[in-house]
Amino acid sequence: MKPDPRSAEFITLIDRWLDQTATVEEAACLWQAVAECPQCAAALAAASRFESLLESTVQERASEGKLMAPVALPSLQEKPRQDLRPWRQGSQTRRWLASAAALILVGLVSVYFWNEAGMERPAVAVHELVGPIQQPPLRLPQAPSNPIKDEVKIADAKSQEPKELLTDHLDRFFLTGVSLDHIPLGLAIGILQGQLNEVNRDAALALDQLRVLVPTGASQRRITFHSGPIPFLKAVRAVAALAGCEVEVSEPQITITIQQSIYPELVKKRVLSDMLAGRLNARGSPSITDPERLAALREDAESLGVKPAVDGGVAISRGQWEALKMLTETRDLLGRLPMPSYAIYAVPSDNQPQTNRVLTAEEVDKERQKMVAARAVPLMTFTPQLASPTNRAPIQFQPYGDTVSLTLNPAYDPEADRRARMGPQPGANPVVASAMPFNKENGEGILISGRHLGVNSLSFGLSAQSPAGDILLILPVTTPSSPPPPAE
Amino acid sequence: MLEHDHFLPHFLAVQSDLRAFIGAAVRDPATREDVFQEVAMILWKKFERYDPAKPFGAWARGIASRKILEDHRMKGRLPESCTPEALEMLSAGFMADEAESPWEARETALNHCLDTLPERSARFIRDRYHVGQPVESMATEAGLSVDALYQTLSRLRRQLRDCVQRRLGLSLESE
Numbered sequence: 029m030k031p032d033p034r035s036a037e038f039i040t041l042i043d044r045w046l047d048q049t050a051t052v053e054e055a056a057c058l059w060q061a062v063a064e065c066p067q068c069a070a071a072l073a074a075a076s077r078f079e080s081l082l083e084s085t086v087q088e089r090a091s092e093g094k095l096m097a098p099v100a101l102p103s104l105q106e107k108p109r110q111d112l113r114p115w116r117q118g119s120q121t122r123r124w125l126a127s128a129a130a131l132i133l134v135g136l137v138s139v140y141f142w143n144e145a146g147m148e149r150p151a152v153a154v155h156e157l158v159g160p161i162q163q164p165p166l167r168l169p170q171a172p173s174n175p176i177k178d179e180v181k182i183a184d185a186k187s188q189e190p191k192e193l194l195t196d197h198l199d200r201f202f203l204t205g206v207s208l209d210h211i212p213l214g215l216a217i218g219i220l221q222g223q224l225n226e227v228n229r230d231a232a233l234a235l236d237q238l239r240v241l242v243p244t245g246a247s248q249r250r251i252t253f254h255s256g257p258i259p260f261l262k263a264v265r266a267v268a269a270l271a272g273c274e275v276e277v278s279e280p281q282i283t284i285t286i287q288q289s290i291y292p293e294l295v296k297k298r299v300l301s302d303m304l305a306g307r308l309n310a311r312g313s314p315s316i317t318d319p320e321r322l323a324a325l326r327e328d329a330e331s332l333g334v335k336p337a338v339d340g341g342v343a344i345s346r347g348q349w350e351a352l353k354m355l356t357e358t359r360d361l362l363g364r365l366p367m368p369s370y371a372i373y374a375v376p377s378d379n380q381p382q383t384n385r386v387l388t389a390e391e392v393d394k395e396r397q398k399m400v401a402a403r404a405v406p407l408m409t410f411t412p413q414l415a416s417p418t419n420r421a422p423i424q425f426q427p428y429g430d431t432v433s434l435t436l437n438p439a440y441d442p443e444a445d446r447r448a449r450m451g452p453q454p455g456a457n458p459v460v461a462s463a464m465p466f467n468k469e470n471g472e473g474i475l476i477s478g479r480h481l482g483v484n485s486l487s488f489g490l491s492a493q494s495p496a497g498d499i500l501l502i503l504p505v506t507t508p509s510s511p512p513p514p515a516e
Numbered sequence: 517m518l519e520h521d522h523f524l525p526h527f528l529a530v531q532s533d534l535r536a537f538i539g540a541a542v543r544d545p546a547t548r549e550d551v552f553q554e555v556a557m558i559l560w561k562k563f564e565r566y567d568p569a570k571p572f573g574a575w576a577r578g579i580a581s582r583k584i585l586e587d588h589r590m591k592g593r594l595p596e597s598c599t600p601e602a603l604e605m606l607s608a609g610f611m612a613d614e615a616e617s618p619w620e621a622r623e624t625a626l627n628h629c630l631d632t633l634p635e636r637s638a639r640f641i642r643d644r645y646h647v648g649q650p651v652e653s654m655a656t657e658a659g660l661s662v663d664a665l666y667q668t669l670s671r672l673r674r675q676l677r678d679c680v681q682r683r684l685g686l687s688l689e690s691e
Contacts, residue, residue, distance in 0.1 A: 043670045047651070048543045056595040063602035066609070072540055073609030078677050080536030081619065085626050086645040215528075245646070 031057075033067040042075045088248040193279045194237060199261040200361060202427035203227060204415070206255045206263050213271040214247030217264065217284070224260045227429040237280040240264070246273050246286050254331055255355060257362065257415060257427040262354040269350035270332075293345035300329060300342045303349075303356050310363035321359070328355040362414055365425075365432060371406035373399055373501045392503055399503075409505055423502075523563045527556065530573040532619050537577050537610050541584050541598060545648075551587065555580045573614065577607040617684050629679035637672055644669060 031038050041058050044050040050058065061068040203223045208216050217240055228235055249271040255263065261282070265275045268284045272291035276283045287293075303325055307315040315321040326336050332348050332355075344352070373395075387395065398404075415424040425432050535552050542548045558579055566575055581603035588594045633641065640658070643649040655665040 039674075040670075043666075043673075046543065047666055047669070049666065052595070056597045059595045059597035059599075059602050062605055063597060063599055066605060069602070069605035070609035070612055073537075073606055074613045074677075076540035077533065077536045077610065077613050078622075078673065078680075080532065080539055081622055081626060082641070082673065082676065083645045084532060085623055085630065086641060089627065089630065090642065090646045211528075244648075 031061045031065060031068055033061075033065065033071040038068065038071065042072055045072075046075060046079055084248060087244065090245055194233060194235075195261060195277045195279050195282065197233060198224075198238075198259065200259050201227070201233065201261075201429055202257045202259055203263060204257055204426060204428055206253055206258060206267075208251060208253045208267065210250045210252055212248045212250055213267065213273070213284075214242045216251055216253075216267050216271075217242055220260060220263050220267065232430065239281040241281065241283045243273065243284060243286050246271050246284070246291075249291070252333075253351065255358070258354070258358045259361065262358055266351035266354040269347040269354075272347055287346070289346070293347050295343040295345045295348075298342055298344055298349065300325060300336050300340050303352060307356070307360055315360075324359055325352075325356065328352055328359070331355075362427065365414075365427070369409055369411045369505050370502045371409045371505045373404055373406050373503065375404075375499055375501055387501070387503070395501055396503060399501075407500075523560060526566075526572040527559065527576075530576055531556075533573055533610060533614060534576050534580060537607065538580050538584065540606055541594060541603065542588060547593075551580070551583060555583050558583065571611070574607060574611060577603075577610060581607065621684060622680055625680040625683035626676065628683060629676050632679070633672075633676075640665075640669060641672060641676075 038061070041050070041054055041061075044054055045058050058068075058072070062072055063069075201224075203220065204227070206220065206223070208219065211219065221238075221240060225235060251267055251270040253263075253267050253270055255266070258266075261275075261277070264282060264284075268275050271284075272287050272289070272293055273284045274287050276285060301316055301322060304315040304318075304321060307321075309315045309318045309321050329336055329342060329344075329352055332351055334342050334344050334348055334352070336342050399406075410423075412423050412425045415426045534555065535548070538551050538555065539545075539548050542551050555576070559576055562579065566572065581600060584594070584603065585598075585600060630638070630641070640654065643654050644651070651665055651669070652662055655662045658665060660668065
């Protein structure tokens with residue numbers, strides 16, 4: 029007999045299924061009805077959809093402080109653990125498939141296993157283990173699609189102390205950039221982990237040990253955060269802070285906990301330049317007196333939605349201040365990276381392969397000798413700037429994990445000069461990436477074919493033009509000195 | 517062929533519905549999240565095969581159905597009558613419900629409705645859906661039998677759904 033989807037019996041059947049109180053017979057009866065009766069299927073769909081809506085809305089309201097009843101998060105923390113999310117205790121094993129970027133680029137899937145039974149839970153409410161979900165569409169130049177080896181080591185893992193902590197390494201292991209717009213915290217952390225997996229595609233880091241826990245009560249808080257290259261852990265700290273949370277690091281686990289204050293957080297008046305107090309710039313001078321660093325600080329503050337007043341004061345929340353601190357520390361870190369200069373020569377393409385490629389140190393030596401013998405004058409010498417959301421230059425340094433790559437953006441269009449719009453077209457990927465081993469006498473260079481640029485010249489916005497048909501040799505010209513000591 | 521850059525907007529738009537769809541068949545919340553994560557990964561991997569002329573949500577539910585059946589039928593977690601045809605019917609039901617009113621509209625309406633709940637009812641909803649308190653302990657605290665509390669929760673859900681329907685100007689008869 030066809031069931032009546034509007035009958036009290038059928039509605040009760042759905043409720044019992046959703047409440048997990050249905051008997052085996054009742055469950056069979058429900059699904060039989062769903063298979064045979066479109067209205068019954070629609071009724072279950074509507075009920076399930078509403079249940080899910082109710083759960084997410086209630087959690088979001090609680091996390092935003094819109095409490096429907098006199099409840100406070102601290103009281104939740106005082107509850108014995110068994111009172112919280114009991115179903116989780118029944119789950120012996122949680123499996124997390126990961127590595128979204130690997131899925132994009134190399135089709136790899138990382139599988140994480142987590143045995144919850146032995147896991148010591150943090151005191152704050154309930155946490156969810158977040159696995160990498162997906163790679164966001166970055167606005168920055170993408171990481172090299174075909175990375176070339178022997179890149180510059182920012183922090184050579186092999187040369188580190190053997191017992192270096194993974195989480196310490198992650199505090200200077202660079203993601204290429206972060207672009208999160210109104211994304212729930214849980215998903216945002218998953219995205220960051222996806223990016224981390226992409227950068228770590230050569231598996232230099234043992235990421236299978238890494239655990240990132242996000243409190244359920246804050247996982248739906250939406251955050252917006254944009255930055256250029258930034259170390260993974262600093263990005264996590266910034267994102268967590270913007271969601272009104274704190275980060276506790278206990279190797280190999282990163283636990284995000286809810287900050288015990290009103291959320292959204294209240295703002296208070298501060299002096300923006302206080303952020304630079306005690307810090308040194310790349311030249312070893314106090315950052316607080318460096319106009320460039322002050323301008324960068326303002327730019328970072330504005331990226332967080334904080335508008336500095338004329339007197340240098342800002343109305344800023346604790347989370348924004350913490351996120352700004354992460355951006356500032358990142359700038360300090362970037363400022364300490366050695367930046368070599370390069371000379372660009374145009375040479376006839378005779379007998380040269382028409383492909384972009386990295387020149388080995390030996391080839392660089394040979395080419396240098398040729399240039400000297402021919403008394404060739406470089407088209408220009410330059411020091412590439414670091415990649416950032418605002419850097420539109422055709423050649424940039426791109427921090428990437430433990431390395432810095434010299435990256436050429438293929439879609440650079442000389443016509444853009446006329447339109448005062450240099451740089452890559454949206455979505456363009458670099459065709460060539462190479463790097464300079466800073467601590468060696470002879471670094472690598474790049475050979476760029478005009479054919480592969482789609483144009484016969486590579487303009488740097490000023491004057492460098494190569495004759496049609498030539499190729500460009502980009503050769504390192506300096507060996508940078510040791511970076512200044514850390515500011516802190 | 518679709519660029520993976522396009523995946524995120526598609527996925528974000530349907531993720532709540534997708535989680536609800538999986539939840540209709542997989543009732544254990546932790547398992548539901550596991551399945552959701554796995555389905556998200558499969559969608560990502562297979563995104564190139566997605567035909568943009570068709571609704572992304574339906575495509576995602578189709579993949580989720582296969583995942584649910586593969587994983588859970590074999591483990592005896594689903595009734596025998598939960599067949600591919602039943603999940604296909606359920607997917608169609610989701611599409612109809614989604615067409616009636618999108619998730620965001622319902623969320624806004626539900627927020628208004630939650631504001632109108634009496635304190636005791638609001639506490640039940642909070643304890644169940646935010647804290648995740650077991651019904652048994654909720655019943656003890658409230659001085660009710662477990663059955664009575666289930667009925668109370670059921671009544672509250674229906675009350676809230678009716679409120680949302682009214683706010684959205686939808687006919688209650690349409691359910």
